[in-house]
Amino acid sequence: MNKEQTIEELKNIVKPYIQNQEAFDGLTEDTDFINDLKINSANLVDVILDIEEKYDIVIDNEAMERMINVKAAMEIIENKLSEKNS
């Protein structure tokens, strides 16, 4: 999984839901979905469902609770993809 490419893909997914353009423009691995991008918790569910669709993976409650920033999202995507392909 290419890191830069995944960050770009995640940016496209979160774009419709962000409330802080500055944090979005300067998005890094450490960017927090709720605290930095100001995505509300109801829309965070849509972000996660869009991630499921994009990568054809299923995210469970436990993974959902860990998915607080870009880095955690990338780790979860990578784990779920490798589980699927193993």
Next chain:
Amino acid sequence: MTSQEIISKLPYSNPFLFVDEILQSNENGVEGTYTFDENLDFYKGHFKEYPVTPGVILTEVMAQIGLVCLGIFLLDDSFNKNTSIALTSTEIDFLKPVFPKEKVTVISKKVYFRFGKLKCKVIMKNEKGEEVCTGTIAGMILSPALSKGEGAEIGLK
């Protein structure tokens, strides 16, 4: 779960209960009715001498039947007084006016119910069977029994 059981679990009362009966409910959706009493207070002012049901009230009827009644049905026994309900988004088109004494039917189809968020496609029809509003409504419905810690907190925001 029967229609009466669902309605008895609704967290609303007069003058803000907008559900008369639930005609059917299943895993994928719900259908219910409400008749607008001509004495409802808002008709006195919306509009002056020309009572028409406000769009916000039509939205509320759609949310109470389409989202909350469906949520109660889906959560079943895990729905209780500690369950938190919050409307999170609505996107509704209003196609025809609804006047006092009209009976409307709300038909809601579940889009998804994941991580405590219920999203539905909702249609309201009048007695002629004409669509008066259509749209999408979403809310968070979380039972403490189902989600502990952060999940429960999300429901209260």
